[in-house]
Structures are given as C-alpha cells and as structure tokens.
Amino acid sequence: MNPVNYLYLAALLFTIGATGVLIRRNAIVVFMCVELMLNACNLAFVTFSRLHGNLDGQVIAFFTMVVAAAEVVVGLAIIVSLFRTRHSASVDDASLMKL
Amino acid sequence: MEKLIALLIAAPLLGAVVLLVGGRRLDRVGHWVGTLLSTASFVVGVFLFADLLGRNAEHRTLIQHLWTWIPVEGFQADVTFRLDQLSMTFVLLITGVGSLIHLYSVGYMEHDERRRRFFGYLNLFLAAMLLLVLADNYLLLYVGWEGVGLASYLLIGFWQHKPSAATAAKKAFLVNRVGDMGLSIAIMLMFTTFGSFAFGPVFGHVDGATEGKLTAIGLLLLLAACGKSAQVPLQSWLGDAMEGPTPVSALIHAATMVTAGVYLIVRSAAVFNAAPDAQLVVTVVGTVTLLFGAIVGCAKDDIKKALAGSTMSQIGYMVLAAGLGPIGYVFAIMHLVTHGFFKAGLFLGAGSVMHGMNDEVDMRKFGGLRKYMPVTFITFGLGYLAIIGFPGLSGFFSKDKIIEAAFAKGGTEGWILGGAALVGAAITAFYMTRVMLMTFFGEKRWQPDENGAEPHPHESPKVMTIPMIVLAVGSVFGGAFFSIGDRFLKWLEPVTGHSEGHSPVSAGEITIATMACLVIGVGIAWAQYGRRPVPAVAPRGSLLTRAARRDLLQDDFNHVVLVRGGEHLTRSLVYVDHTLVDGVVNGTAAGFGGLSGRLRRLQNGFARSYAVSMFGGAALLVAATLLMRAV
Amino acid sequence: MSTPAVHSLWTTAADRIPQIGAPKIEYGQLSPTLIILGAALVGVLVEAFVPRRSRYYAQVFVSVVALCAAFAAVIGLAADGYGTTKAHIAAMGAVAVDGPSLFLQGVILLAGLVGLFTFAERRLDPAAHGNQVDSFAAQAAAVPGSDTEKAAVRAGFTTTEVFPLLLFAVSGMLVFTSANDLLTLFVALEVFSLPLYLLCALARRKRLMSQEAAVKYFLLGAFASAFTLFGIALLYGYAGSVSYARVAQVVDGSVTDVNPALAGTMGNDALLLIGAALLVMGLLFKVGAVPFHMWTPDVYQGAPTPVTGFMAAATKVAAFGALLRLLYVVLPGMRWDWRPVMWAVAIITMLGGAIVAITQTDIKRLLAYSSIAHAGFILAGVIATSKNGVSSVLFYLAAYSFVTIGAFAVVTLVRDAGGEATHLSKWAGLGRRSPLVAAVFAVFLLAFAGIPLTSGFAGKFAVFKAAAAGGAVPLVVIGVISSAIAAFFYIRVIVLMFFSEPRPEGPTVAVPSPLTMLAIGLGVAVTVVLGVAPQYFLNLANQASVFVR
C-alpha cells in the first residue's frame, strides 16, 4: 500500500491531537493530546525515512520518544503539584492571571 | 557744530535715566534736575539756531552720523541726525514750550509724592520727541515716534490708581499702535521700492517710483499721522488722554506730540507732492477732523475735553494745509507753532483753574472766576483771542493763511475745503467763547462738594503763572512776528518748498469772511452763555449735542465693533484651542487607550484560548506562506 | 508489516554494524556547551551527596565557575578565529561553530551568570526562622499553605536544584543557537524549555500563580514544540535530510539528483512551505511574537522574578539565534515566501505589544508586553536579510538582555508584606522614598523606550537602519510609531515613580546583597556603555555576522 497514506494518517492524528488540546479541559488529557501530536510526528518521520530510504527519520523517532518521556516527567510533576494545590486538574481553573 | 545735535537729545535722556533709576534719594531735587536739563537742551537749541541763521539758506542742513544701527545684508539703518530749518523749528518749540511746562509742573505737581517720576517721564518725552524730529531716516523717526507714544502712555496713566487713567493710557497706546502699523508698513514699502528709508535716498528717487507705490506710501504715512495727531478715524484717544495731569495735556496733547503727524506729512513732502491722490485724502481727513473736533468741542462741559476737541480741530487745519502741498506746508507748520503757544497757554490756564478749584473740571461748576484768578484770566483770555483768530494775534495770521491756501487749491475742491475751513473758524469762535464765558464770566456756580469742602479759588503761584505769561506773549505776537515780511516763509521754504496758489478770491475778501464767521460764532456763544445764566447741570440738548458729548458716537462704535467683537473672537479661539487643537491629540491618546483596553480582553487567562490563538496563528502562517507561493 | 520484512530488516541491520565508525567530535570547539552540561550534572550530584546547609554554596560555586569557564572558552574560540576564518561545522554536522553562535553563546552565558546572581540572592526576603531564604519555594513538592510547607520553611529548606536547572537550560540554549540540523534544534529546544517550565513553578511567594504560570507555559510550550516537530518532519520529508546544509541545497534547488522513487515527496513545495511555516512558528512562540505571544504575560508575571529576568533575556537570545540561522542558512532559498509573512508578524508584534502594554497595571506584565514589542523590533532587523541585519540583531539582543535582567532585578527589590510589590500603584512616589533605585529603573525604562545615549537607542537605530537599507521603510515607520506608543507607558511608570506622592502604606525597598547589586550595576553599565560608545560592540557583531554553511 502507498506509504503516503501513512502521512495522511499522521496528519489526521496530529490534527486530532491539536483539537484535543483546544477542547479538553483536564490538564492530563490535554497533555495526552500533545503526546498524540508528537506520535503523529513520529509516524511522519518513520514514513518519510521509509520513503527516503535513509535511517534518519527512524533515529529521530527514537529521539522524539526520549524527549516525550522527558516532557512527561516534567509535565506530570507540574500538573500533579497544581492538582494537589487546587484539587482540580482543570486547565481553565488555573486562570488567576489574565488581561 | 553738528556735534551738538546729539546734545539736544542727550540732555533730557540723561535726565530721564537719572530720575527714573535714581530712586527716592532724588525726590527732593528731581523736578529741578528735570527742568534744568530740558532748559539746557533749549539753550543748545537756541545756540544751534543762531548758528543756522549765521549760514545762508542753502547750507542750513546739518547732518550728524553717530553709528550704524542695523547693518544687515542689503539693509542699512543708521543713527543719523538731520538738523534743518524744519526740525530746528520743532526743536525750539519742543524744548521751549517743554521747558516752560517743566517749570509750570514744578508748581502743579508739588503735592504729588511721585513728582520725580513725573519729571523723569517728561524728560523721556522730550528726548523721544526730539529724536522724532531730528531723525534722518524713517526707521529712526519710528523709534522717536513710538518713544513719544510710550511717554504719552506713561504720562496719561500717571495716576495709575485711577482705573480711568490706566484705561485711557492703554487706549492711547493701542490706537497709536494702529497708526504705527501704517508707518512701519510704509517703511517696508520704501525699502522694497527704494532699497532704503533714509530721507535723502527716498526723496531723491521719488521720480523713479510708480505713482501707485507713492500713493500707497503716502496713505500709510497718513494713517500713522492720523494715529499720532488724533485725526479721524483714529482720534478717539485724545479726549480720554485728558485723564493725564494738565501739564501733560498742554505739552504732549496740545503743543508738541499730537503735531508729529503734521511734521511727518510735511517732512515727506517729496512723496506727497508726487502722489496727488494721497494729498487729496490728506486734505479730506484734515477737513473732516477740523469740523469733527470743533463740534465735539462745542458740547463738552469738561474744560479739558473741550480744549482737546479744539486741539483736534486745530490740527485738522494743519493737516488740511499740509495736504494742500507746497502752497500749504509752510502755513501748516506756522499754525502748528502758534497753536503750540496759545493752546499750551490755554491748557496751562485750565490747569491753573483746576488747581484753584480742587481739580474740578466741569465748567458748569465754574463761573465768574476772573476776579479770583486775574493772571490766569488774562493769559487765558489772550490765548482765547489768539485761537479764535482775533485780528493781530498769532492765530489770526496762521489760520487765515490756511484758509487762503484752502481756497487757493482751486476748483470745487478749493471752494469746499475753504468753506469748511471758514465754518470751522466760526465754530471755533463759538466753543472757545463758550469756554471763556462759562469759566470766567457769569456768577459763581460752585457748591461745596459732598464732604462740605467749599473750593477757594485762588491765583496759582509764580512758578505756574510765569510760564503762562510767557506763552501768552508768544500767542499774542508770534503770528505777527512770523508773518511780517514772510519771515517764517523764507525760513522754511528751502526745506518744504513753497508755491503761491492763485486763489479765486482775494486775501482781503477771505479775511473779511473770516471776521464775519468769527463775529457770528462769538455772537451765538454770547447769546447762549453770556446773556442768560448757565445751568449748573447740562440740559438734555439736541440730538447733535448729545452725540457730540459722546464724541459723535465714535467710542460706542469702537466698543461695539472692536472691543466686543475682539472679546468674542479671542474667547472662541481659546475654546477652539482647548477643544479642537488639543482635543485631537488627547483624542488620539484616548483612542489608543481604548484599543488597548479592548485588545487586553483577549488575554483572558485561559490556556486553551491561548492555544486557540496559537493554532489560528499557525494556520494563518501556513496559509500566508502557501499564498505567497501561489501569487 | 509481515514478519519476513522485520527479519530482513534485522539481518540487513546486522551486517552493516561493523561499518559504523566512531563519530568524530571536536570536543574543544564544543567545550562551552560541554562545560555547562558537565557542571549541571555535577550540580545534580551535589544535590545528591552534599549536606543540605552547604549545598547552596556548593551549587553557586559550581555554577559560577562553570559559567565563567564556558565564557572563557567562548572567548578563546572567538580569539582563535572560530567566529570568522575557522568557522565550520562540528560534531558531524550537528553543531555550527561560527560567529553568530559564539557571539550569542557569549551573551547567553553572561545573561546566565547575571541571572545566576539574582537566583542566588538571599537577602531580600526577611529571614524565616533564622535561615536566609531566596525567592524559590522551600520545598516545591509541599502544597502551598500546608503544614509540610511550614515544616520545610522552619527547617530552612531551599530548592537548590534551581542552579543545575539553570545550567541545563543554559546548555540547551547554547546548542539551540548553534544547532545545525533540525534534530539537534528540536532536542536543544526541549533541553532548555523543560528546566524553564520547572523553574517557573518554584516561586516562594504567590505559589498558586507560579504553578499556574508553569502549567500554562508547559502546555503551550509542548503544544508549540509539537508543531515544531511536525514542521521538522515535513521538512525532512521534503529534503530527505535534517541537516541544514542539505535542506538548504534542496530548497534553493542546487540538488537535482532526485531519486525517482521519491519524486512524490522530494521537491514537493507544499511540504517545504508548510514545514517551514510550522517550524518558524515554533520559534516565534519562543520569541514571543504575536499571535504566539499570549503565554508571555502570564508566565512572566507568575514565574519567580529572577527566573522571569533570565527567561526574558536568554530565551529571546537563543530563540532569535536559532531563527536567524534557520532563515539565513536553511531557508534563504525561499526568502520571497517568508519575508512578507514575517513583515506582517513583525508589524502586528510591534503594534500589539506596545498598544496592549498601555493599560497594564502590573509591572511584570508591563515588561512582558514591552518584551513582545521589542521582539517585533528585532524581527524588523531579522527581515533585513543582510549581513547588517544579522549584526544589528546580534547587537540588539546583547543590549536588550542586560537591560531586561537589570530591570527585573530591580523589580525584585521593591517589596511589601506579600513579597514583591508588582502592582504599579504601589510604585507611586518610589522616587521620593529611594531615589537611587528609582533612577536606575528609570534608566532601564529609558533604554527600553530607546532614548538616545542608552543602549536601547543604539540597538533600535541599528535594527531600523538595517531594515530601511533592506528596503523595509514602511516597517521602519511603523516601528517608529509603535515605539512612540511604547514610550507612553514607560513614561507612565516614570511619572508614577517621581511625580506622584508616595503612599503611606507603600512598599519598602530591600537592600540587596552584592550579587543583585552586581547584576543591576552590570545592567546599568552595559546600558550606558552600549549607548555612548557602541562602536566596539558593533564591530564585534559585524565580525560575528557570517553564518557558516
């Protein structure tokens, strides 16, 4: 099957992720959506690497995973501390600062 | 010899500086210092006069160049004095009469604690006036011109605590400023036309200039003259100027400053001769004013205002004469000099009367004063005879000549002008007789004022009467002295030039006519104020009378049109400046503020809406980039 | 995928192994980055093994030494001519060592050093229970207002982890400015972003706001980096490589040997355009350009002020460094596509930042918006696409970063019961209470406003000059207008400080330790020197304005 379809899939996933970030309230979910976007990127990378016939894309995919993992560490730490303070993980509750 | 000219001005100027800067420590001697220095100037004048007489007519012009005043590329103004017969005449008049009035003031201002300052101002005036008549170019003349304006401002408003005085002073200065505007524009016009504004070059190149330009210059000079000499339409300030101390009225607003306009016109003879239209306007202005002043003079009960009206009218005669051109110039000046004598004398007399009557000026509260203050009565009387042109006295000669010249203008103009002059003579006779009668004849009409102080009319001290006597002598013999053998004519001719007009009517006839007018005027006055007693309160009087009392509504006109209009204009402009000009700027600022307030709301604190803006931004970015490639 | 495919993949991979040579790394030329990274790791060890009371000193020592050493290394490299003649690409094409990177690394390191001083400040807050405290939470894990927190405070805990975090961030930035392939770029981006996210959350006072700032920054940052990554993916797809050189070649079409199998993707401009746009967007986010700026005010306000200062200065420098390299090295071939777009961005950024700032009431937010406006000004220089443009941007960044850190350092001094008194109304009459501090702050504000004889003016002039020379006259005019608007609110603050009566309950000005004084003093010195005699630094920027390709 034509690998380009994987690209479309990647684009689709990316869009889903982005949409999720825009519409979901729960910080965790929002964060998951970001991860989804990253994975979409990975998919794209792998596909392109396949198309180009070089390994760069695949290597990058691994890097991306590592970075994502790091993000998780930091992100969860922040979100958890916020949750413990406010007893809510809603992104919208955290809006002290505005205007 | 010409080195002395500067001294003429320097002496009184020094006096002014010393007296004004000197401070209180000079209070005791101040007035004598002032008088001394003005007399010194007079002496120098006489000295120079003698020198001039010693020369033959062609070489009677002395030039003294002091320094280059304003040297700018293509523009040269020097401080140079020119002493010729014309300015000599004025120098003697100014310093002579001036010194007398200084002397008079020593007595008159005795009880004023600011007497030193008064003399300072008087000296300042003398200096400025001398500068005016001695200047060799119009710009320097302009300095003197405004200088006398300043002095007059200071002296009219000398009693500043009186709001009326302060207002009158301001008014005088402003009205004069309008005239000065004319003078300065005239100077500019000369500069663009002749590339200079010194007498020599300008008069020398008159033939090179178009008549249009010359007419313009002439009219502008006339405007200046109107301001300074209180000619219609700029005459309104003179009446109010009487708020000043009487010596001031005598010196500045009768004898000297107000005649500066006549000097200007005669001095600019060359220009006017080449601009007949301008001359015609001059004569018209003169005629109108001589009637205007005379009429106003008839209605005033304030002795000084009446005399002011008469001054206006007499200067009208001079301007008329000056407007007639070579046939009139000499007589304009001659009348100017004689008028200097008798009008100054009259004012001093009036001052003396007021001095005796606790500064009362309303003639209806006088009456029968001749037995209380004989000297004043006699000197005043002689002045009176002189001004109405009683045969043999100075007014008779000078005014007669002017009327002749007016007729000599020829044609209908001649008849009109001459006729008007005659009528003027009649009215003059009337109002002067009125003044005379109301003041010195009839029974006494003064009552104790509100705090019961009955005025005790008394003769003034010597220091005041002597000047009056001297002036009276002058006003008696001056005219005769000048006219017999045409002394004055011969003296002045080289400067002003002279031509005998051919009058349609002979001199004799005119004299008779004048006499007739004189008799009529005096007669009517006698009928009104001599035979029956004068009412202590003015009767309502005819429409004309009432109008005349209000200076023929001239002030009302000014008030409505200029003052009110001006106030509205400025007020609305202040509003405009605040709302419009400022508003635009503040509005812009406010606009940005509002915009900021609105944009600020986008920052609503919700992370997700930030994400939306990012997402949208990204979309736009992508779209734009693609678009760029597309187009 | 079917199993045989997998198997074959393995085998193919297997017999290629011996052919993989050891990578060649020019350690010397990477030394600045390596020093910082090493020091950061040492910092971690310090946290692990050094007893609590001496940690602070150990950490400060390590960090200062590391930053100074790294700066020395940068100077050394520059002196060796790596900035000019010897400039080349190190680490197998991953990192460029050239003028811009060295210049910006120098700036970042200095900014880091000065920032470190403000981090290490312990005299501002009144000592809690006899132990000096800095502006970071006693124990980040403890819930605000909880007993654990009180206990932590009583025990005199301090979050000394901030120092290694700072170093990690710095190291990331160093790489970010010199990254020469897209992968390195992305990794570096994350390496300096993640520590900053954490630092934002560590305020001692106003912890709720601090945490909120962290969350916002983190989520939006992650969101942005996702876009970046996708952009990178697309570019990779377009060019078949992530190395700048290669991509650049493909972009300007100098590579023609297209593998027919890839005809579909290679040279497909849609990929290029979209990819580039997304990548640039990621950088614009870091720069804080409208419309990707909205995190800036909130984060700047919520984060601990020292962090804000460091962030505002260093992040901008790093991000602009990367942006410059991207636009000048990778994408010059499509200049005509991105220039108009960047025009638009620059314009709305300048105006937007200036206008919204007018009505701000919190000093930190105000500075945030001003930083947005400044981003716009710098973009104007970026757009010039000329050697002058680069040098002017470098100069501007150098000038700007010191002013910013100094300004925020002053903000830390003005305190009342609730910690820093950031609401403008509390600054009323500061000039009467403590003229010196007010005067210093005024100097910074004037520099922001671009008044002559301050570094701000020199920078602005350089940037606008380059832009005008590059034909962007309208941009200059708009820039001038928006700086007039901006002037308005800087002036407002000055008016407030000097011309309004001091409030009785107004804030007090804490007397800081020499550290903060040093930070502020440096800021003032640089502001004045770069304002009065900028020529030397302009020369520096000029020499450093050539990218290696």
Next chain:
Amino acid sequence: MSFPLLTATAALPALGAVATAAVPAARRSAAKWLALLVSLGTLALAIVVLVRFDPGGARYQLTESHSWIRDFGVRYELGVDGIGVALIALTAVLIPFIILAGWHDADPLETGSRRWRPTQGFFALILAVEAMVLISFEATDVFVFYIFFEAMLIPMYFLIGGFGDRAHAQGEEAAATQRSYAAVKFLLYNLVGGLIMLAAVIGLYVVAGNFSLQQIAEARANGSLHMATGTERWLFLGFFFAFAVKAPLWPLHTWLPNAMQESTAPVAVLITAVVDKVGTFAMLRFCLGLFPEASRWATPVILVLALISIVYGALLAVGQRDIKRLVAYASISHFGFIVMGIFAMTSQGQSGATLYMVNHGISTAALMLVAGFLISRRGSRLIADYGGVQKVAPVLAGTFLIGGLATLSLPGLAPFVSEFLVLVGTFTRYPVIGIIATFGIVLAALYTLVLYQRTMTGPVRPEVSKMPDLRVREVLVVAPLIVLLIFLGVYPKPVTNIVNPAVKHTMSDVQKKDPKPEVEAAK
C-alpha cells in the same frame, strides 16, 4: 590638535551637573553655589568662543572631528557658525540668571527620605539641559545633533514635572497631577516629533551614508550624492515636523502653554528662551542646509503656518486669564515670527530671525522671571488676583513693564530690531503675508498692556498691599537683562556682524537671492 573648546563648553556644565547632583542632601546651598559657579564658568568659556570666532573666517570654526560610531556613519563633529555662536552666547548668558532666579524654587517642603534631594536635582538638571543645548548648537553631524536633541527631553521632563509653583490654587495634590500632565504632554509631543525625525535620520543615512553636514554638502556639490526630489521632501518633512513641534509652530503648539504654566518661572524661561530655540536653529541649519529644494518647495505652507501662529498666538494671549499661559501664547506668536523670518528666504529675514532668537530669549526671560517673582509673592497665577501692584512695588512693576514693552517690541529695545528685520525680510518677497503679520504688533501691544493694566494699575487690592518690592537677588537677575535689552536695541551690530556671514551661507545653501528694490532695478 588644539584644545577642544566647544566640547569643553558643553562638558563643563555636564560635569557640573553630576557634581551638583552628588552634593549631599544637607548641603543645599552648596549645591546652589556650585551650580551658579559652573554656569558662570560656562559663560566664560562661551565668551572665549565668541572671541575666538572670526566672522570673516570659514563657515564652521573651532571644529572638532573624531570617529564615533563608524557603523552608523557617525562622527563626533562639532563646529560653530555665526548663528551657533550667537545662540551659544544666549544660552550661556541666560543660564546663570535662570539659576539665580530659581534660587529658592526647589527648597524641599515635603518630607521625603533623607536621600531625597530635590534642590540638588533641580540645579543639576538645569545644568544638564544647558550642556545638551550647547552641544546641539555646536553639532555639525546630524546624528550627534539628534542624540542630544532627544536626550534633552529627559531632564526637561523632570524639571517640568518635578518642580512647580508653590501655593497652587487648587492645592498641592491637584498641582502635582496637572504638572505631570504637562510634563507628559511635553515629552510625548517632542518624543513623537523626535521619533518621526528618527525615521528621517535613518532615511538620510540610507541616502547619504553619513551624517556630516560638510560631507553631505560636498557630495551634493560634486554630484556624487543625488537626492530624488520625492525622497528629499519626505526627509525634509520628517526633520521639519520635529523642529516644528519643538519651536512650537501652530498647530503643534499646545504643549507649550501647559508646560510653561505648570513649571516654575525659571524653568519656563529655560523652555521657551533656550530649549525651543534649538528647534528654530535646527530649521535654519538642517532643514535649509540639507534639503534646500524641499525647503523652497515647502516655504508657502510653512509661511502660512507661521502667520497663523503669529496671529493665533497673539489672539489667544489676549484671551488668557493666567499670566504664564499668556506669556506662553505670546511666545508662540513670536516663534511664528522667527519661523517666518527663516523661511522668507531673504537676508533680512534670516538675520532677523537669528537676532529674534537671541532677543526673544532675553525679553521673555526678563518678563517671565519678573512674573515669577510676582507670582511667588502672591501665590497665584491668575491675572484677576492682582491689581495696583505698581503702588506697593514700583520697581517690580517697572521692570515688569519694561519686559512687557520688550515683548511688544518697542523701538529702542532689542526685539524691535529683529521683529522689524523679519517683517521687512518677509515683506520684500511676500508683501501680503508681511502686512498681515504686522497686525501682530498691535495685538502684542494689546495683550501686554492689558496684562500690565490688570495686574499693576488700578486701586491696590488688599491681598497685594503687603507685597514687598524686588529683593537684591531679584534685581541682580533682572537689571542685567534689561541693560542687555536696551544695549542690543540701540547697538545690535555686535550680533549682526557675527550672524550676517552665516546667513550668507544659508542663503547660498537654498540658492536664493534677495529681491532687488525696484527703483535700483529701474536704473
């Protein structure tokens, strides 16, 4: 290389400012004396400049030139022509009087921290302004000029906003807000002007590649630099706008009344007599010097604006109820004359304009400072609150009158010479405009005399009955100014001699010749 005289003249007050600011809070009077001495020292240096300057010599003299910011094409280039010298002298002369007049204006009432040193600040700021003004009169490099032209705003801003009249009608709080409004207005107006000029300056760099007046002039002469007409006009407008704000020219004038009204009299003098002159000076040197074609192109419009300023300013002055506002609007009218003289493009006009800058400086100083003394006595700026002062304080009244007469340019006082020159210069080329402008002299008489009448004459108001006359310090301030007014009124030659050659140069810059009188032409 020789002693950098021009730098020294500016550096002395600059250092003096620093020193004054450094004087400890307790030693207030020390600061005052230090400032006074420094300003006198500057005056001495200015006199040296005046002596060393040779009117017949090169166009720019005492030149200094050092590389400064090569990348911006900026050289630190100083040099003075006659116009510059005249204005340097004016500045150096006025500052000591300003300091002396403001001797007590900055004595602190309110209790700030012990480190709050308003007095030191006040005098330091004045000296700082002097330094910057002097440099901008000396700069022959556009950029150098621009830098100080802009930087000048900051100390001025603090002077306006930081120090105001005592005993304000609506109380200190209201006064403070009005002051800061005035200060902000001043700053924003001028900053906007300056920033627009900045755009033009950058444009000039793009076109010419450097900022040196001489180099640009040479480049134009030898044709190596050609400005497209459109470009030149845009740049001209950019420059002119800034100068018109500073001057101030209608309709950009509204900041001046506020600024002068709210600031203390000495500061008001500093604004209108010294700082604003930089604007008109710059028109003469930079607008005409750099963009002759555009200047000629813009002349009609500018003349009309100037004319409006003259009449409008005078009329508004008549309508004012606040003494200082009145003087401010009078100044606007006078600046109209100056601008008119500059753009009439005749020798008389431009010499007159330069002379006018000097004379207006002195006359306004005299009038405004006396007004300040008056206000400080009664604690009110409203004309209506006065009356009959002449009786209780004759010297004050007398000096006030002389100041007023100078303002209405009475012949014999300095302003007359310049005003007449400007009028003549304008009249020779634009008669109608010249005539309308002449109406200004009547209006001037009106507002001056009305002011004098309402405040000084009439019955003595009880509030002023105890008013003391001028003190020695105050006489020391006013007397020399009056002497100067009279001297320059009767003998302006020293100034014109210096100015004329410079004007020749500007005339040749704009390639204009004076129109010939028609009678000469006829011959």
